[in-house]
Amino acid sequence: MxxxxxxxxxxxxxxxxxxxxxxxxxxxxxxxxxxxxxxxxxxxxxxxxxxxxxxxxxxxxxxxxxxxxxxxxxxxxxxxxxxxxxxxxxxxxxxxxxxxxxxxxxxxxxxxxxxxxxxxxxxxxxxxxxxxxxxxxxxxxxxxxxxxxxxxxxxxxxxxxxxxxxxxxxxxxxxxxxxxxxxxxxxxxxxxxxxxxxxxxxxxxxxxxxxxxxxxxxxxxxxxxxxxxxxxxxxxxxxxxxxxxxxxxxxxxxxxxxxxxxxxxxxxxxxxxxxxxxxxxxxxxxxxxxxxxxxxLQASERIDGVALVREIAGRAFTLLANDGVLPLRAGATIALIGAAGREARVMGGGSAQVFPEHVVSPLTGLAERAEVRYAVGTDPRIRLSPLPGPVTALFLDETGTVLSEQPLADGEARWIGQLPPGVDGERLRTVRLLAAYTPEVSGEHELSIVGAGAFTLTVNGESVLDVTIDLDSDDLAVAFLAPPERRVSVPMTAGETYELALTHREDASGGLVIVSFTLGLAGPSAGEEELMAEAVRVAGECDVAVVVAATTPEVESEGFDRKDLRLPGRQDELIGAVAAANPRTVVVVNAGSPVEMPWLDEVAAVLLTWFPGQEAGAALADVLFGDAEPGGRLPTTWPRRLADAPVTNVTPVDGKLAYDEGTLVGYPAWERSPAFWFGHGLGYTTWSYDAIAAEGTSVTVSVTNTGDRPGREVVQVYVEGRLAGFDVVEAEPGQSVVTTVFLPERAFQVWKDGWRTAGGEHTVRAGRNAADLPLSATVKM
Incomplete structure (x- = not known):
């Protein structure tokens, strides 16, 4: 046009x-x-x-x-x-x-x-x-x-x-x-x-x-x-x-x-x-x-999204350590430990959040393949879970007239920029959540409000919490996704129905409309020590223990940086206790970025699942039982301790954040050995790196599957210590494969008032990760 x-x-x-x-x-x-x-x-x-x-x-x-x-x-x-x-x-x-x-x-x-x-x-x-x-x-x-x-x-x-x-x-x-x-x-x-x-x-x-x-x-x-x-x-x-x-x-x-x-x-x-x-x-x-x-505009064939998500998850799972316990043998009894074993964290917080139709938890996925005994051990989550639905949200004007009535799946109410049909942001004065809750256990129940602004919470018409919650940040993401929480304890009797109502008074100043608050609930539960002891007992009674350890939305999310790399709560303590009770302990790390692992030398295997998407549990079962090989390789170096990382400063000083480290970012900057180098990852077979040849800027590498299972390997090529090319290869047991990696011109260039190609000879290395590069060749520019 x-x-x-x-x-x-x-x-x-x-x-x-x-x-x-x-x-x-x-x-x-x-x-x-x-x-x-x-x-x-x-x-x-x-x-x-x-x-x-x-x-x-x-x-x-x-x-x-x-x-x-x-x-x-x-x-x-x-x-x-x-x-x-x-x-x-x-x-x-x-x-x-x-x-x-x-x-x-x-x-x-x-x-x-x-x-x-x-x-x-x-x-x-x-x-x-x-x-x-x-x-x-x-x-x-x-x-x-x-x-x-x-x-x-x-x-x-x-x-x-x-x-x-x-x-x-x-x-x-x-x-x-x-x-x-x-x-x-x-x-x-x-x-x-x-x-x-x-x-x-x-x-x-x-x-x-x-x-x-x-x-x-x-x-x-x-x-x-x-x-x-x-x-x-x-x-x-x-x-x-x-x-x-x-x-x-x-x-x-x-x-x-x-x-x-x-x-x-x-x-x-x-x-x-x-x-x-x-x-x-x-x-x-x-x-x-x-x-x-x-x-x-459309692709020629429809993609099975569920199948592809499951495939990607398994291919991304990164086996950091394994003494031979994985893959699990058929018929093994599994002690599944950890809050994230029942409610996996499948995505990070912020603008990355979506609402899947279903989520397969590790408990669900593994229970389809084996006898599983579950124990929570410890729950690191700081906030209460949303009240289970059904919940109704009422949008009210100044006179109390209902502008809209919206059904909710749980106690989480969120609208940003676009309110329900029939709701005029200028008229809106109140949003009220209504729910009937019948507890299964008698005792003290905790109710919570997560949000910013003025709230009133009633139980059977009586006010139990009337509070104004202020934010300490101007960041829209924090206001919408990570506001403060306030709790109140309410005694409840099993079998009786309680009418809950949470009223939020809205700011009618116009402009960007945000409704974001949550009514949370937690029933009576055993104490932390009792939960920990139960997990240790269950672990000792099973063939293998699988501990799912996760970060929480308060640790990894849009809107704020992390303060440390420790797993939240008492998860490190739980892993140590379970590993002492069962030497065949597999730790599944459910995190989007590095965490410290003080128990690394005490466990049999460590599998990193990242935030694995909606098919988390199904993909985990595929990998743990060997139906799929863990295909992941680290895209980022994992430190033993935060203090070992070359860059730890993410806080501006007087409004400025100086990138003083220059180009020394990531693995080239490491002076101490990390827990795992950039590019690291194990499979269920072994590989030899046999030969390398360079012609111009193309590098040919030969590798052999030396194990007894089919496998996948990521061949990595580095120029002067920096990744310059890679390829994924597959081979049957005993089979050799050859791959040619074409290196970009930029791999041989530096910036000096423009891009300049560094002439002369350059050392090209190939191998499994940034620190394991057994093959080398010379490229002349």
Whole structure:
């Protein structure tokens, strides 16, 4: 289509209206030029859509760290195609993913949503993700451009970083996905070298759009555009959400007064129209939306999402240690220990959250394969679980008139940006949760309120808690996803029904509408010591003990960084006690990023499942019993202790966060041996690395499966200590395979006022991980 001709039909106010969201998740339609509304949705593990509710379930894939742990670009591309299928089903044109920020420090609270500490691996996995989604006619927006590798003060922090470091480390994954054809990109909240990224013309206009030739659209992170003229000149194309914000009439005035050229507005509109054409939201004006041919945008065959999620999870599971206890023999009795054994943590908190139709817990998955005895041992969760449903949410105006009545699956109430039909945010004054609860056990029950603002909780009409909860953070993610909790103890009798009502008084100030609070419940339970003793007893009575140890939403989530790498609660103590009772103890680590493992030398095996997605338990059974091989390799180095990590600073000082370590990020910077190196991972067979040959920038490696089972190996190639290529190979017992890895030119380049190829001879090594590279060859440039 002739975009310039379409733009010429629009007046200035209409063009500017297109640059800001029509609401929380979409850009406005312009039917006069055949433009439909463009709908965006959070990812990266699923497509939530416009509602933060479970009414329209979403496939929940494993976390991005798990995707990266597969080291398999073809598998990740298939995951992308599944996400595109989900997006089309939900009417979504743009997926707000993937996250390309790096694991600069293990304390990053949102690292489960990123891929790796390594820029090359991040770029390759990110490019496969982008290609897979966009093959299905859905746009991606790799994020957060750039240096958004922490959560503390993320709205205001200024990252001070040398250009060499930016180019060789933090910009490199973005450069790769732009080369892969990304249709969108999201700017970060933070500043880089004194300029916030929504206004950073040097990086957005200069590097991204100019030097790299990016022809897609640049969307702000939500609420990140805070100025009119500076942001309009800084390269951000779309300010989300809307329709409020600093553009609109103020930007129109800036254009009319000559402070912002209209050509800058036209360029933004052109990019939005190009996006619309790519995703099927732009048609000839005389066409109706229904006349579009979906087959042009959809994959040729439907993907079985449940099967693919299960496959990816198993391929991502990373076997860190194994004395031979795994795979388990058929008929073994299993002691399953840990709160996460019954309620696995399958995803991280924040914008990555979706609502799957079902979740297979480890208990459910293993019970289908073996005799399982379960004991909780200890529960590290700080907050009470939501009250079991059914629960009803009433939306009330100032007079008490019901504007809407919404059924809820449990006591969690969340709406952001879009309220239920019939609810006017200006009229809304109160949201009330109603539930009838009949306890099974008599005794003291704990009720909790999680949220911010004024609340009243009643039981059978009598107030038991009347409180105003204040936040200590301005971060929208913290307000929405991790507000404080208040508890009250209430005696209840088994068999009696109690009418519970939680009333939340809403702020009717207009603008962005957020309803986010939870009514929690916990019944009487045994004390911690009794639970621990029961777990030890059960473990000693079974053939093998499987302890599922997990982080909690208070440890890994969007909105805050981690304070340490310890497993929360008394889980370390529980693992030590269980291992003492049963030498065949397998620890399943259910975490999105590194944790310390003081019990490592005391257990028989350690299996890392990351946040494994909705098929967690089924995939765990597949791997523990050997139906599937744990195919994962670490995308990030795991320290023995936090103090050993080369970078531990994620807290700005006086508003600035200095990346003083320069390019020494991740495994090249380690001075002490970690618990497990970048690239580490065991399978159920063994491999020999036999030969290497280099010709030009292609490296050929021969390996042999020396074990007695079929297996999969990730052949890793490093240049001067940095990952430069990899490939996944498979072989039968005794079979040798040969793979050729083509090394990118960038592997031999450094930044010095431009990219410079380092001439001479370069040592190329191949092997199993960053510290186990038995083969070497020489490449001459």
């Amino acid at each position: 002739d975009f310039d001709e379409l733009i010429s039909r629009l007046d200035l106010p209409t063009k500017i209206r297109l640059l800001t969201g029509a609401d929380m998740w979409s850009l406005p339609p312009l039917p006069e030029i055949g433009l439909d509304a463009i709908v965006m949705s959070d990812g990266p593990i699923g497509v939530r859509g416009g509602q933060w509710r479970p009414g329209d379930p979403s496939i929940a894939l494993p976390s991005p760290t798990a995707l990266a742990a597969t080291w398999d670009v073809d598998l990740v591309r298939r995951a992308g195609r599944l996400l595109a299928q989900e997006a089309r089903r939900k009417g979504v044109h743009v997926l707000l993913a993937p996250t390309l920020n790096l694991h600069r420090s293990p304390l990053g609270g949102r690292h489960f949503e990123c891929f790796s500490e390594d820029p090359y691996l991040t770029g390759e996995i990110g490019a496969a993700y982008v290609e897979g989604v966009q093959e299905g006619g859905v746009a991606t927006t790799p994020k957060h451009f750039v240096a958004n590798d922490f959560e503390t003060e993320r709205f205001t922090a200024d990252v001070v970083v040398a250009e060499k470091t930016l180019r060789e480390v933090y910009l490199r994954p973005f450069e790769r996905v732009v080369a892969a054809g990304a249709w969108g990109l999201m700017t970060a909240y933070n500043s880089v070298n004194g300029t916030t990224m929504s206004e950073n013309s040097g990086l957005v206009n200069g590097v991204l759009k100019g030097e790299w030739g990016f022809d897609g659209f640049v969307v702000s992170d939500w609420t990140a555009v805070r100025s009119t003229e500076a942001s309009a000149l800084g390269g951000t194309d779309v300010a989300m959400p809307g329709p409020y914000g600093p553009w609109g009439r103020r930007l129109e005035a800036a254009v009319r007064e000559g402070r912002v050229p209209e050509s800058a507005v036209d360029d933004r509109v052109r990019r939005i129209l190009r996006l619309a054409e790519r995703v099927g939201a732009l048609r000839l004006p005389e066409q109706q939306p229904s006349e579009l041919q979906p087959s042009e």
